[in-house]
Amino acid sequence: MENLEVLQVILFFAFLIGLTPLLGNYMSKVFSGEKHLLLPVFGWSEKLIYKVASVNPDEETNWKTYTFSLLIFNALGLVMVFSLQLIQSVLPLNPAQLSNVSWHSALNTAISFMTNTNWQGYSGETTLSYFVQMIGLTVQNFVSAATGIAVLLVLIKGISRRSSATLGNFWVDLTRSTLYVLLPLSIVFSIVLVGQGVVQNLNIYETAQTLQGAEQVIPMGPAASQIAIKQLGTNGGGFFNANSAHPFENPTPFSNFLEMLAILLVPAALTYTYGKMVGSVRQGWTIFSVMLILLLVGLGISLYAEYATNPVFGQLSSMEGKETRFGITNSVLWSTSTTAASNGSVNAMHDSLSPLSGMVAMINIVLGEVIFGGVGAGLYGMIIFVILTVFIAGLMVGRSPEYLGKRVEAFEVQMAILAVLAPSMVILLFTALASVTNAGVSSLNNAGPHGFSEIFYAYSSAAGNNGSAFAGLNANTTFYNLTLGLGMLIGRFGVIIPVLAIAGNMAGKKITPASAGTFHTDNWLFAGLLIATILIVGGLTFFPALSFGPIIEHLLMNKGITF
Amino acid sequence: MxxxxxxxxxxxxxxxxxxxxxxxxxxxxxxxxxxxxxxxGSLIIQGNKVIGSELIGQKFDSIIYFSSRPSAPDYGALPSGGSNLGPTSQKLKQLVDERAAQFAEFNQLHASETIPSEMVFASASGLDPHISPRAAMVQVERISKFRNLNEIQKVQLTELVNTMSESPQFGLFGKERVNVLLLNLKLDRIY
Known part of the structure; x- marks a missing residue:
C-alpha cells in the first residue's frame, strides 16, 4: 500500500465518523416529527401525499396492522416489477428494443429489488428497458430502504415507549424517510455523479467506430439517478452488468470515494438516530463502535490477503477483476464495505478476490448483515444480537435480563432466535442442495473449492439481502432464480416479522428505572460481549461451510495448486 | 384492513x-x-462520427498503438463484466502465462523486466479505459520502432506519456493512470 492509499482509507473513516452525528441528529428530528431543515422545503408535499392517499398522520396503529400495511405495500412493488418485465417490449422508453424477460428471471428480480437485496441474475444493459429501470427498479430502490427504516422505527418505539399499544403509522414513517432523507440525498448525489461522468439520458445506444476500425455499442440510460439511491439505500443493483466497476457507473476515483461513503452513510448515521430516540446517545455510539471494530478487523484481513503474493501467479499482484483507476486498496475497501452494509454493489469482481478476501466478504454477510448492514435492517438486526447478549449475560450472572428498562422475556428471545435462524437455514440448506444436484453444479464458473464458494456466496448473499455475487456462477436459471428468490424472501421477512413482533410485545411493557443492579449496555464491557455473541452465534454456524470453501482454497493456493 | x-x-x-x-x-x-x-456519455466525435467514449476502453492490439488491458468481453460493451475466474483457476493461470509471454515478446522486454500486472489480468468491467504509466512506458520502444520515429520523436513520445498520465484526482484519490484511447488519439494526431 502506498502512503496516499493509507490516507484515503483514513479519510474515508474520518468522514464516516464525522457525518454520523450530523445526519443522525437530523434524522432523529425527522422521525420524531420535530421541526427540521427540510420541513419548509418539502413539508407541503408530505401533507399533499397524506391528503391524496387519505392517510391520517396522527392515527397510530398496533404492530399487527403496521405489519399488514408494510406487507401489502411491498407486495404491490413485487407485482409491479414482475409484470413490467413481462411486457416491457410493448412499453415505452425501450430504445434498445429489449424483449420480454423470462418469468423466473422477472420473479427473481422483482423479489430481489423489493427485499432490498438487488441480486441480479440478469445484465442491466442487455435485459431491462429504461422504463422498467425507472418505474420498476428505481422506485423499489427507495421504498425498500424506507421499509427498512420503518421497521427500525417501530422497534425504537417498542423499546422506548411505556405500556403502549400503538407503534406509529407505517405510511408516515415511509413518507418521511423517503421525502426528507433518501430523496434529497439522492438528488444532490446524482447530480454530483453526473458531474464526474455518470450518464443520465434517455438516448438510444451509441454505436462507435473505434480507432482500430471495430464497432463498439455504447449503452446509455438514466443511470445516475438510480446509482445515487442504489448506494445510499444499501440496494446495490447496478444499472449496468459490471455495476460500479463500469466506467459509466463509477467513472473516477472521486466518484468511487463518494459511492463508497454512500454505502455506509445512512446505516452508520442511524446508530446515532437510534441513540437519540431511545434517550441515550451513548447506546448509539456503543453499537457504532461494535460495528466499526468488526468492519476494521475484516478490512485489515482482506487488505493483507489481497496484497499477499499468490504463488500460482508468482510475483504479480492480482489485478484480475479490478479497475486501474481504483487499484487494490480501493477495491478491497469497497468489497469490505459493500458486504458489511448489505449493499452488494461492487467495483471489483469478488469472484476473483483472493480466498481470504472473499471469505471476509462472506463472513460480513453471514454474520447477519449487522456490521452497519442495510438501511434500517442492519441496526434492527444488531438489536436482535443485543437482546441475545443481554439474555446470555443475564443467565451468566443469574439476573432477569433487561434492556433499556424493558424486561427481556421468553417471547423476545424466541423471536430473536427465529430471526437469526431463518436466514442461516436458507444459506446452509440451499447451499447443500445446490452442491449435490446437477441443476446447482452445472452453473459453476470455477472448479474445486472455489466452485463451492460460488454457491455458498450466492445463498449467503440472497439470505442476507446483500446482492453481491461470485458472479461467475450462472444464476439466471430456473433453479437458481427460484431458490435464490425464496431465500431472499425468507431472509427479509423472516427477520422483519419477528422484529415487529418483538417491538409490539415490548411496547406494552413497563419501564423499570435504572438501579445499582442494572446491567449497563453502553460501555466497553457490553461492546465486548456483543462482539463475542455475534461471532459465536452468527459466525460458528458457518465455520464448516467456510472450511470447505475459502479456507481450504487458501491452503491449496499457497501450495500452488490449481483446478 | x-x-x-x-x-x-x-x-x-x-x-x-x-x-x-x-x-x-x-x-x-x-x-x-x-x-x-x-x-x-463523454463521447469523442471526429468529423460527424462517434469514435468512442472517453470513459469506455477500446481494444488495442495493433503494433502501432499502445495496448489496452485484457478484457473478458473483449471490449464489447454489451454486456460489460469480468472473467470471474478465481485465484486457483487453471484457466486463469494459462491465460496469464500466455499474455505475459506475448506482452514480453510484443514489446521486446528483457527477461528481467517485470510485466505490469494490469496487462496480464482482465479488468472488472471489461471496459477499463486505463493502464498504469509504467505499462505505457514499456511500450514506447515498440511504437517508436513501428512508427519509424527518430530519436528526438521518441523522447517526445516519452514526454507525451508523461503529460497524458493523470495524477491521483485532487492529488489524493485513486491511482496514477493513462487513458489508452486518448493517448492513442494523440499518437495518431502527432505521428
Whole structure:
C-alpha cells in the first residue's frame, strides 16, 4: 500500500465518523416529527401525499396492522416489477428494443429489488428497458430502504415507549424517510455523479467506430439517478452488468470515494438516530463502535490477503477483476464495505478476490448483515444480537435480563432466535442442495473449492439481502432464480416479522428505572460481549461451510495448486 | 384492513410517480443542462462520427498503438463484466502465462523486466479505459520502432506519456493512470 492509499482509507473513516452525528441528529428530528431543515422545503408535499392517499398522520396503529400495511405495500412493488418485465417490449422508453424477460428471471428480480437485496441474475444493459429501470427498479430502490427504516422505527418505539399499544403509522414513517432523507440525498448525489461522468439520458445506444476500425455499442440510460439511491439505500443493483466497476457507473476515483461513503452513510448515521430516540446517545455510539471494530478487523484481513503474493501467479499482484483507476486498496475497501452494509454493489469482481478476501466478504454477510448492514435492517438486526447478549449475560450472572428498562422475556428471545435462524437455514440448506444436484453444479464458473464458494456466496448473499455475487456462477436459471428468490424472501421477512413482533410485545411493557443492579449496555464491557455473541452465534454456524470453501482454497493456493 | 389496502394502492401510485418518473426526469433535465457532454456519455466525435467514449476502453492490439488491458468481453460493451475466474483457476493461470509471454515478446522486454500486472489480468468491467504509466512506458520502444520515429520523436513520445498520465484526482484519490484511447488519439494526431 502506498502512503496516499493509507490516507484515503483514513479519510474515508474520518468522514464516516464525522457525518454520523450530523445526519443522525437530523434524522432523529425527522422521525420524531420535530421541526427540521427540510420541513419548509418539502413539508407541503408530505401533507399533499397524506391528503391524496387519505392517510391520517396522527392515527397510530398496533404492530399487527403496521405489519399488514408494510406487507401489502411491498407486495404491490413485487407485482409491479414482475409484470413490467413481462411486457416491457410493448412499453415505452425501450430504445434498445429489449424483449420480454423470462418469468423466473422477472420473479427473481422483482423479489430481489423489493427485499432490498438487488441480486441480479440478469445484465442491466442487455435485459431491462429504461422504463422498467425507472418505474420498476428505481422506485423499489427507495421504498425498500424506507421499509427498512420503518421497521427500525417501530422497534425504537417498542423499546422506548411505556405500556403502549400503538407503534406509529407505517405510511408516515415511509413518507418521511423517503421525502426528507433518501430523496434529497439522492438528488444532490446524482447530480454530483453526473458531474464526474455518470450518464443520465434517455438516448438510444451509441454505436462507435473505434480507432482500430471495430464497432463498439455504447449503452446509455438514466443511470445516475438510480446509482445515487442504489448506494445510499444499501440496494446495490447496478444499472449496468459490471455495476460500479463500469466506467459509466463509477467513472473516477472521486466518484468511487463518494459511492463508497454512500454505502455506509445512512446505516452508520442511524446508530446515532437510534441513540437519540431511545434517550441515550451513548447506546448509539456503543453499537457504532461494535460495528466499526468488526468492519476494521475484516478490512485489515482482506487488505493483507489481497496484497499477499499468490504463488500460482508468482510475483504479480492480482489485478484480475479490478479497475486501474481504483487499484487494490480501493477495491478491497469497497468489497469490505459493500458486504458489511448489505449493499452488494461492487467495483471489483469478488469472484476473483483472493480466498481470504472473499471469505471476509462472506463472513460480513453471514454474520447477519449487522456490521452497519442495510438501511434500517442492519441496526434492527444488531438489536436482535443485543437482546441475545443481554439474555446470555443475564443467565451468566443469574439476573432477569433487561434492556433499556424493558424486561427481556421468553417471547423476545424466541423471536430473536427465529430471526437469526431463518436466514442461516436458507444459506446452509440451499447451499447443500445446490452442491449435490446437477441443476446447482452445472452453473459453476470455477472448479474445486472455489466452485463451492460460488454457491455458498450466492445463498449467503440472497439470505442476507446483500446482492453481491461470485458472479461467475450462472444464476439466471430456473433453479437458481427460484431458490435464490425464496431465500431472499425468507431472509427479509423472516427477520422483519419477528422484529415487529418483538417491538409490539415490548411496547406494552413497563419501564423499570435504572438501579445499582442494572446491567449497563453502553460501555466497553457490553461492546465486548456483543462482539463475542455475534461471532459465536452468527459466525460458528458457518465455520464448516467456510472450511470447505475459502479456507481450504487458501491452503491449496499457497501450495500452488490449481483446478 | 380494507382501508389499509386502499391506502397502500394510492401510496404506491403516488410513490411510483414521484420516484420512478418525476425524480429521474428531474435529474435528467438538470444533467442535460449542467453537464450535457458527461450526461450523454463523454463521447469523442471526429468529423460527424462517434469514435468512442472517453470513459469506455477500446481494444488495442495493433503494433502501432499502445495496448489496452485484457478484457473478458473483449471490449464489447454489451454486456460489460469480468472473467470471474478465481485465484486457483487453471484457466486463469494459462491465460496469464500466455499474455505475459506475448506482452514480453510484443514489446521486446528483457527477461528481467517485470510485466505490469494490469496487462496480464482482465479488468472488472471489461471496459477499463486505463493502464498504469509504467505499462505505457514499456511500450514506447515498440511504437517508436513501428512508427519509424527518430530519436528526438521518441523522447517526445516519452514526454507525451508523461503529460497524458493523470495524477491521483485532487492529488489524493485513486491511482496514477493513462487513458489508452486518448493517448492513442494523440499518437495518431502527432505521428
Amino acid at each position: 380494507k382501508t389499509q389496502i386502499r391506502i397502500a394502492i394510492k401510496m404506491f401510485v403516488l410513490f411510483t410517480l414521484l420516484l420512478g418518473l418525476a425524480y429521474p426526469l428531474l435529474i435528467t433535465g438538470i444533467a442535460q443542462i449542467a453537464f450535457p457532454k458527461k450526461a450523454n
